[in-house]
Amino acid sequence: MTTVELSNVSRWYGNVVAVNDITMTLGPGVTGLLGPNGAGKTTLLHMMAGFLPPSRGEVRVAGAPAWRNPSVYRILGLVSEREAVHGFLTAWEFVLANAKLHRLPNPEAAARRALGLVEMTGAQDRRIDQYSKGMRQRTRVAAALVHDPEVLVLDEPFNGMDPRQRLQMMDLLHQLGDAGRTILFSSHILEEVEQVSGTVQVIVAGRLAASGDYRSIRRMMTHRPHVFSVHSSDDRRLAVALMGQASVTGVELSGAGLTVQAGDYGTFTRTLPKVALAEGIRVRRVLPSDESLESVFSYLVAS
Amino acid sequence: MNPTIAWITARGLFGRRRFLLLFPLPVLVIGLVALGRASGVSNSDWGPAVLVGLGVAVMLPIVALVVGAGVLGSEIEDGTAVHILTKPLPRREIILAKLVVAAAITVVSTAVPMFVAGALTDSVRLGAGLAAGTALGAVTYSALFLLLSLLSRRPVLLGLAYIMIWEGLLTNLLSGTRVLSVQQYTISVADSVAHTSMLTGRVSVPLAVVMAAILTVASTVLAIDRLRSFTLTGETS
Numbered sequence: 001m002t003t004v005e006l007s008n009v010s011r012w013y014g015n016v017v018a019v020n021d022i023t024m025t026l027g028p029g030v031t032g033l034l035g036p037n038g039a040g041k042t043t044l045l046h047m048m049a050g051f052l053p054p055s056r057g058e059v060r061v062a063g064a065p066a067w068r069n070p071s072v073y074r075i076l077g078l079v080s081e082r083e084a085v086h087g088f089l090t091a092w093e094f095v096l097a098n099a100k101l102h103r104l105p106n107p108e109a110a111a112r113r114a115l116g117l118v119e120m121t122g123a124q125d126r127r128i129d130q131y132s133k134g135m136r137q138r139t140r141v142a143a144a145l146v147h148d149p150e151v152l153v154l155d156e157p158f159n160g161m162d163p164r165q166r167l168q169m170m171d172l173l174h175q176l177g178d179a180g181r182t183i184l185f186s187s188h189i190l191e192e193v194e195q196v197s198g199t200v201q202v203i204v205a206g207r208l209a210a211s212g213d214y215r216s217i218r219r220m221m222t223h224r225p226h227v228f229s230v231h232s233s234d235d236r237r238l239a240v241a242l243m244g245q246a247s248v249t250g251v252e253l254s255g256a257g258l259t260v261q262a263g264d265y266g267t268f269t270r271t272l273p274k275v276a277l278a279e280g281i282r283v284r285r286v287l288p289s290d291e292s293l294e295s296v297f298s299y300l301v302a303s
Numbered sequence: 304m305n306p307t308i309a310w311i312t313a314r315g316l317f318g319r320r321r322f323l324l325l326f327p328l329p330v331l332v333i334g335l336v337a338l339g340r341a342s343g344v345s346n347s348d349w350g351p352a353v354l355v356g357l358g359v360a361v362m363l364p365i366v367a368l369v370v371g372a373g374v375l376g377s378e379i380e381d382g383t384a385v386h387i388l389t390k391p392l393p394r395r396e397i398i399l400a401k402l403v404v405a406a407a408i409t410v411v412s413t414a415v416p417m418f419v420a421g422a423l424t425d426s427v428r429l430g431a432g433l434a435a436g437t438a439l440g441a442v443t444y445s446a447l448f449l450l451l452s453l454l455s456r457r458p459v460l461l462g463l464a465y466i467m468i469w470e471g472l473l474t475n476l477l478s479g480t481r482v483l484s485v486q487q488y489t490i491s492v493a494d495s496v497a498h499t500s501m502l503t504g505r506v507s508v509p510l511a512v513v514m515a516a517i518l519t520v521a522s523t524v525l526a527i528d529r530l531r532s533f534t535l536t537g538e539t540s
Contacts, residue, residue, distance in 0.1 A: 049389070051535035068531050074391040080535065084382030086311060088318035094386075100307040101390040143386060 009057035032193030077144035087129030329416035371448030432497025440489035
């Protein structure tokens with residue numbers, strides 16, 4: 001069983017702390033590293049992939065330090081965020097070169113298998129710079145998978161993919177996770193993480209804010225109070241009616257309309273139209289006022 | 304030497320537009336020599352200026368800089384270096400492959416035109432001398448500029464500063480700096496082979512060869528160590 005262990009890892013750049021005292025162990029299966037932009041996800045991934053020394057603490061892949069140790073790449077694959085590929089090569093040439101660089105006993109077979117996994121076999125003989133963003137991304141994943149690594153680290157792998165490619169990539173990560181590989185991918189989009197991974201590590205401002213099963217984190221995120229600003233044909237009457245609803249925890253009436261606090265996002269958004277319809281009130285505007293990811297994360301950190 | 308890395312490097316180099324920068328200077332050197340011959344003026348009047356002033360002092364280092372700083376530098380710049388670095392290869396193997404490609408391309412694209420230019424100016428012997436000196440200089444410059452691409456994100460700028468300020472200016476003013484001038488090694492070796500008044504070697508040949516070897520090896524060793532500690536930065540930083 002191959003694990004990635006971080007113990008009390010910190011990384012700072014000058015006075016700026018990018019990663020602050022993070023301890024985590026990643027085991028087989030898919031783990032999502034979730035956090036807003038600038039939270040330190042990439043810094044953390046680079047330390048795991050041996051491209052950055054921790055300022056303090058230890059990063060170990062299968063028991064060996066990742067920094068200044070190229071032999072970790074025998075068991076680790078990295079798909080970096082920067083979408084850089086040798087555009088003058090075809091996908092086949094590129095993945096085959098990667099297989100040869102790994103000194104695999106049968107590089108052709110390995111390249112064929114990897115390209116098959118990402119469903120790029122049909123387009124493999126075209127130059128990479130003629131590919132769409134999604135195809136290029138899949139080619140890079142094939143290159144990172146060519147040696148069938150125990151650990152695969154992906155930095156924002158779904159960026160620039162269309163929904164179909166996204167699903168396909170999610171499927172692939174699932175398969176690899178189910179096969180006992182340790183897969184870690186980063187994302188700033190909750191829904192992506194939810195669909196792929198069983199385990200989630202949430203980092204906010206360089207700190208590990210939450211960690212564990214995605215359902216419990218999802219519950220923490222959805223069961224927090226939500227604030228909506230509502231504007232209708234009769235705000236006062238709507239306020240009275242809404243106060244009678246279990247999903248509403250508070251209503252504030254002001255000149256600009258209503259500010260409604262709801263305990264449960266889903267129930268409230270279903271209740272509001274029913275109440276308005278029953279009262280004969282026309283709802284002109286409903287705005288969730290704290291839906292930015294940052295507010296979700298800051299709520300998580302506070303709880 | 305890793306053939307796969309060498310292959311990707313060569314393809315990358317020939318695939319980039321920067322590659323076209325290799326042609327104008329050698330063509331200019333040969334063109335000026337042809338012009339000098341056609342003019343009927345004695346070759347001692349224009350030979351040194353074209354062969355040394357332009358060929359050895361400008362063409363050789365510039366071509367070496369474009370290639371040497373490009374073999375790894377351009378991959379670091381565009382991020383494709385990651386694919387080569389995420390392999391369980393000793394970093395020595397990566398640097399040596401890069402160096403061999405850089406040196407080979409630089410030697411071919413500078414020593415050959417220098418041979419032609421020397422032969423047209425005076426004799427095959429002068430051509431051979433220039434080719435030998437240029438080959439030595441090409442290898443040394445390649446190692447130096449490859450290292451530079453790992454020390455700085457602006458290797459071309461630093462390389463130009465070295466060529467123009469150190470070799471172009473200081474070695475002419477302060478004789479002590481000649482010991483650390485690849486240009487002087489090139490001229491001395493060329494002179495020792497060609498034995499001609501066109502070239503004036505200012506450092507002894509053994510010193511030139513030994514210093515070139517030391518610079519090449521030291522640069523390579525340092526480059527290998529720098530590559531071991533190669534860090535990636537995120538897009539935001």
